[in-house]
Amino acid sequence: MTITIDxxxxxxxxxxxxxxxxxxxxxxxxxxxRDALVLWGDLLVDGHxxxxxxxxxxxxxxxxxxxxxxxxxxxxxxxxxxxxxxxSVSDFQRGVLALRKKEIVAARLAQAQTRQASTEPAGTASPxxxxxxxxxxxxxxxxxxxxxxxxxxxxEKIQKTAAPELVGAVxxxxxxxxxxxxxxxxxxxxxxxxxxxxKKELRQAARQVREARLPPKPEQEEPPSDATPEQIEIHxxxxxxxxxxxxxxxxxxxxxxxxxxxxxxxSEQ
Numbered sequence: 362m363t364i365t366i367d368x369x370x371x372x373x374x375x376x377x378x379x380x381x382x383x384x385x386x387x388x389x390x391x392x393x394x395r396d397a398l399v400l401w402g403d404l405l406v407d408g409h410x411x412x413x414x415x416x417x418x419x420x421x422x423x424x425x426x427x428x429x430x431x432x433x434x435x436x437x438x439x440x441x442x443x444x445x446x447x448x449s450v451s452d453f454q455r456g457v458l459a460l461r462k463k464e465i466v467a468a469r470l471a472q473a474q475t476r477q478a479s480t481e482p483a484g485t486a487s488p489x490x491x492x493x494x495x496x497x498x499x500x501x502x503x504x505x506x507x508x509x510x511x512x513x514x515x516x517e518k519i520q521k522t523a524a525p526e527l528v529g530a531v532x533x534x535x536x537x538x539x540x541x542x543x544x545x546x547x548x549x550x551x552x553x554x555x556x557x558x559x560k561k562e563l564r565q566a567a568r569q570v571r572e573a574r575l576p577p578k579p580e581q582e583e584p585p586s587d588a589t590p591e592q593i594e595i596h597x598x599x600x601x602x603x604x605x606x607x608x609x610x611x612x613x614x615x616x617x618x619x620x621x622x623x624x625x626x627x628s629e630q
């Protein structure tokens with residue numbers, strides 16, 4: 362049997378970590394290859410790691426042809442849906458995969474609309490209007506990735522502006538998505554330096570970015586020299602309100618930082 366490996370297809374999904382690969386290898390050695398490798402013709406679609414381990418140790422395996430694929434986009438969509446359903450996939454990975462699916466679905470919809478516009482009379486309903494697949498909104502993508510719309514936006518920002526080193530830190534769990542999105546707003550050199558400094562440096566960088574975004578404190582004018590006692594008292598009370606409001610905001614910020622730190626600590630367990 363001829364099985365063809367496409368390196369771009371193999372790299373379409375993030376590779377297993379060393380620990381995950383070692384666990385898979387132990388499982389295959391102990392129990393054999395129970396799940397069939399999925400093929401499109403002779404092209405391997407699913408099971409690259411299993412195939413490599415089976416070849417290495419001479420472990421028998423089965424194959425399964427998927428005859429529903431019509432194009433490489435169909436293959437990509439199947440791979441995305443297959444991995445979105447796995448519990449071991451992180452929030453960041455699910456977000457990236459769901460965004461890839463959005464791109465494919467949007468491109469297909471645009472192509473369908475272009476073909477329809479060139480072949481049908483003006484005024485004919487578009488595919489979306491006539492009951493076809495609707496466009497993937499941010500909410501649709503977020504639901505597919507099982508993350509909030511805010512988290513999805515942070516993942517998009519990381520994809521667009523984060524240095525490769527910072528992306529790697531997110532994938533490995535060294536930094537949370539929330540903190541990485543903040544660090545991603547820094548120049549690439551500072552991102553790389555923060556990653557090199559480890560968890561503590563990354564969290565400090567994220568905290569500094571968040572604090573820099575806070576609005577500046579308004580300057581309080583002194584009461585006029587001829588102010589009445591009532592005006593002076595009003596001014597004093599206004600300063601007290603400002604101070605209490607600032608104290609409240611600081612406490613809210615501290616709670617936010619503690620919440621983020623707690624979430625990061627739980628993710629590391």
